[in-house]
Amino acid sequence: MFFLPAGPQTLQGMLSILTKSMYNCSARYIIIIFTSVYCNFKTINKCCMDDLSTMTTDCCICGGGPAGMMLGFLLARAGVNVIVLEKHKDFLRDFRGDTIHPSTIQLMHELNILDDFLKVPHQEVTTLKGQYNDFTVQIADFSYLPLAKPVLGLMPQWDFLNFIATQAKQYNNFKLLTEANVTELVKTNGKVSGIKAVTPNGMLTVSANVVIGTDGRRSTVRQQANLKVSTTGAPIDVLWFRLSRKKIDPVETFGRFAMGRMMVLLQRGEYWQCAYVIAKDGYEKIKQNNITSFQKEVAATAAFLSDRVDELKDWEQVKLLSVAIDHLEQWYCDGLLCIGDAAHAMSPIGGVGINLAIQDAVATANILYKPLLDKQPITIDILKQVQQRRMFPARIIQKVQVFIQNGIIQRKTDLTKQTKLPFFFKLLKWFPVLQRIPARVVGMGVRPEHIKTPKA
Secondary structure, three states: OOOOOOOOOOHHHHHHHHHHHHOOOOHHHHHHHHHHHHHHHHHHHHHHHHHHHEEEEEEEEEOOOHHHHHHHHHHHHOOOOEEEEEOOOOOOOOOOOOEEOHHHHHHHHHOOOHHHHOOOOOEEEOEEEEEEOOEEEEEEEHHHOOOOOOOEEEOOHHHHHHHHHHHHOOOOOEEEEEOOEEEEEEEEOOEEEEEEEEEOOEEEEEEEEEEEEOOOOOOHHHHHOOOOEEEEOOOEEEEEEEEEOOOOOOOOOEEEEEOOEEEEEEEOOOEEEEEEEEEOOOHHHHHOOOHHHHHHHHHHHOHHHOOOHHHOOOHHHOEEEOOOEEEEOOOEEOOEEEOHHHOEEOOOHHHHHHHHHHHHHHHHHHHHHHHHHOOOOOOHHHHHHHHHHHHHHHHHHHHHHHHHHHHHHHHHOOOOOOOOOOHHHHHHHHOHHHHHHHHHHHHOOOOOOOOOOOOO
């Protein structure tokens, strides 16, 4: 009698078995064996492909940014089955913020992972400063915040996301799928019941009790769900590039205003990550000049960089970050919820987008973990609670950003005028106690969240 070994078989292996059998069997039995082998191969191969192309979970999170990874970690920690899909191979991308706000550090403390978190290379600052021409103004003082560690951390976002991923992977009910590009929502009787994603192994379908869109300001999920976006105009864009850092350079991350120019310098150890502010849609006009002209603009903004601006050889080294402020009028539909930048894209002012995304994730986990654990349907009323909780702080911060953009920064992009210190910053200089206000807004945000999910 002829037996097939257990486990998936390749067609080449089947043919090898068939060839060996030809020496011991009559033609009649060869035909029987071939039919059996071929049918067995098709059955096993189809079974294996089905296993790879279909998955089921409690919560499917589309996007592995700060909101998605934090939410996945918190839900998995509480015992919920979670799948996070990230379209890139890893987290290593330049268009990532570096700020870890005091409120986020407080969350690490509440999760009892702060000591491990602080082992990841980072910087800590207790104040934020800005330089206006020849004088420096201290804008915020975080040391007065009522937190376990009242500092602002500076850590490349890919390091932060890798840390959260490492924490989440301790739980068997957590799965992170990279190179999984979500392209379509799956609906059952009008309700979102899963997603379809393109992967290196083909199309993947994930069925879930709830789908969470955390795929950023150009969210495919919110577009597929036809959620209405309301856009607020932003008068600025940002040019993003690197310059080397020397030991004699300033240590801290800071912003500089000089003769109508504005640039933020993020200290990343061996190099400066530079964010040069320009007028909205002004990049093409700037590129009409040669790179030398831009080198001079950078040197005029931060004189200590003048000896290395020639590291910018061509425009390929300068990337445009288009600034947009928008929000969804409704963050949810039946079976789906958007949070983070997918629900409210922020300006880079203050680096608060990361903080808001993480706060959204905490609030979402606090609201969803129990019904997900109890295998209850996630109704529209439950999803609505998240928007009711988080819409107010997002809109307040956006209004503050618009005020700063329109009232301060837009006027600074006129290179024909000498930059004058805005009256508000004069007040901060005259009355240092007022520095606690921007420290509170930037460091903790509006309506800070706390961990309420249990550890399973």
